[in-house]
Amino acid sequence: MARSEEQNRLARERARELILESAIELFAERGVSGASIAEITQRAGVAQGLVNYHFGGKEQLIVAVIDGWFDALFGLPSVDGTADERLAGLIDTVIMATGYALPLQRAVLAMQLQPSTHRLFAEAEERYGDRALVAEESVRDMFRERGAADPEVEEIMLRSTLEGILVKFAVYGDTFPLEEARRWMYRIYALPAPAGPLPLEAPPRAGAIRLRAMGAVREPLV
Template identity: 45%
Template sequence: MREQSREKILVAALEVFAAKGYHDATVSEITAKAGVSRGLLNYYFPGKQNLVDELLDRYLDGVAAILDVSGSPDERLAAIIDGVLGAATMAGAQRMALSLVVNPATHPLFAAAEARKEDKLLALEDGLRELFTERGAKDPALEEVLLRSVLEGVIFKSAVYADQYPIEHIRRRLYQMYGLPTPKSPLVDASPAPVGRMRALRPGGA
C-alpha cells in the first residue's frame, strides 16, 4: 500500500509538471490528482523539489538503460534507436525533463540529477563509443555525440508536436543513415501518413 501511494504521487506529479512546468505546478494540484492528502505526500516527499529529483533520477536511469540490449553491433544500434523512439511517444517524462533543462531557473536541478547519475551516464557514453568502435567508426566519440544529439532532437520534437511528428519515417531514415537493414515491423504506426508540416497547436486547437 505504501509503495502504491508513493507511485500514485509520482505519476500525478509527472502529469502536473509536464502540463504546467515546475514553477507553476502546485502541491495542491498534485495531491488532488493523486487522490492523497498533503500529509501523505509530505511523508514521502517533503517538498516539490524532492518530487522533481525522484522523477529526474528515474528519467536518467531510463536513458542509461538504453544499452541493455544484446546482439551484433547493428542489432544493438537498431534496438537503441527503437528504444529511444518508442520512449519518445510517451511525452510526459520527456516534456518535464526538457522544461527543466531549457529553463535557466531550473537547469541546476537537471545538472544536479546528472551529477547523481554520473557513473551511469559515463557507462552510457563509453558503451555507445565501444559500439561505434565495433562498427568501424573513425571517431567513435563524435559518433556517440551525434547519435545522442539526433535522438534527443527527436525527443524534443516529438514532445512539442506529439501526433504530428513522423516517428516511423524518422526511424526508417535513421536505419538508412546507419546502414541498418530495413525494419521488419513498424514501431508505432503500420501505415504512417506522409510527412507534413508540423505546427504547434494554437489555443482552441486551431
Template identity: 45%
Template sequence: MPRSSSANKEKRALARQKILAAALRVFAEKGYNGATITEITSRAGVSRGLASYYFPSKHLLVEELLDAYLDGVASIVDIPGGPDERLAAIIDGVLATMMSDLPVQGVILSLVVQPSTHPIFAKVEARKDKRLRLLEDSLRDLFAQRGAADPAVEEIMLRSVLEGVVFKAAVYGRQYPVEQIRGRLYDMYGLPAPRTTLSGAGPAPMGRLRAADRGF
C-alpha cells in the same frame, strides 16, 4: 488485523507513484513554477501531509522524476546483441518509449532545460555519474566495433539526435512522422531497413509540422 510489512511497503510505493504521476500532469499543464504541492496532492488523491512526508518540496519531486529518467537512459547498456543489432534496438527503444509516453517525455525534457530546474538535473546527473559513464563507454564501444573514426563523437551525436527527435515529437505530437524518421536513422547508420513499423500500421502521410495537436 494489522497489515503485514510487505502490504505497508506496497501501499507506500503506490502512494509515491500516485504523487509522481500527478506531478508530471501538473508540471505538463502549468510548468514547474506554476505548479503547487496543493494541486499535485489533490490530483494524486492523497493528503497534503502524506505528500509532504515523501516530498517536502517541489524540488524533491523533480529530483525523483529526473532520477528515474536517467535510470531509463542508462538502461540502454543492457541491450544484448552485435553492434548493428544493438544500435537498431536503441533507436527503436527510444522511439517506442516516446510514442507510448510522449507527454512524460516532453515534461522531462522541459525540466532538464528550464533555468529553475536545470541545477536539479545537474545534481542528479552528478550523482549518477558512474552509471552514465557505463552508458557512454558502452555506446562508444559499439561505435568502435562499427569502425567509427571517433566513437566519442558518435556517442554524443546519437544521443543528441534522439533527444532532438523526442523534443520535436513533444512539440508536434501525432503529426510527427515517426516511421519516416526511424527509416532515415536506420539509413544514416547503414542499418538494414526495418521490416515492420513500430505501431503495426503503415506510416502516416508526410505533412507540414504545425503546433496544433500534441497527442499521439
C-alpha cells in the same frame, strides 16, 4: 478491521506512486512553477501532507521525478549481437520510449531548460555520472566496431539526433513522423531496413507530413 503492516506498506507505496504520476502530468501540462503541491495531491487523490512524508517538499519531489527519468533512461533494454544489431536496437528502444513516455519527457525537458530547475537536473546528472560513462563507452565501443573514424563524435551525434527527435515529438506530437524518423536513421547508418514498424500508437500517415504544434495538445487528465 485494522490493516496489516503489509497492507499499510503497500498503501504508502501506492500513494507515493500516485504523487509522482500526478506530478509528472502536471509538470508536463503547466511547467514546474505552474503546478502546486495542492493540485498535485488533489489529482493523486491523497492528503497534501503525504508529499512531505514521502519526499520532504516540492524540490525533493522534482528531484524524484528527475531521478526516475535517469533510472528509466539507464534501464532501457539493450540488444545483443553485432554492432549493427546493437545500433538498430538502440534506435528502436529510444524511439519507442519517446512515443510512450511523452509527459515524462516533456516534464524533464522543461527542467533541463528552466533556470529554476536546471541546477537540480545538473546535480542529478552528477549522481548518475558513473552510469552515464558506462553507457557512453558502450555506444562508443559499438561505433569502434563499425570502424568509425571518431567514435566519440559519433556517440555525441547519435545522442543529439535521438534527443532532437524526442524534443520535436514533445512539441509536435502525432504530427511528428516517428516511424519515418526511425527508418531515416537506419538509412543514415546504412543499416538493413527494419522488418516492420514499431508498435507505436500513432495515426496512419495521410498525405504530406506537416509539423503542427496542435498535434501535441492533449486534454488535461482529471
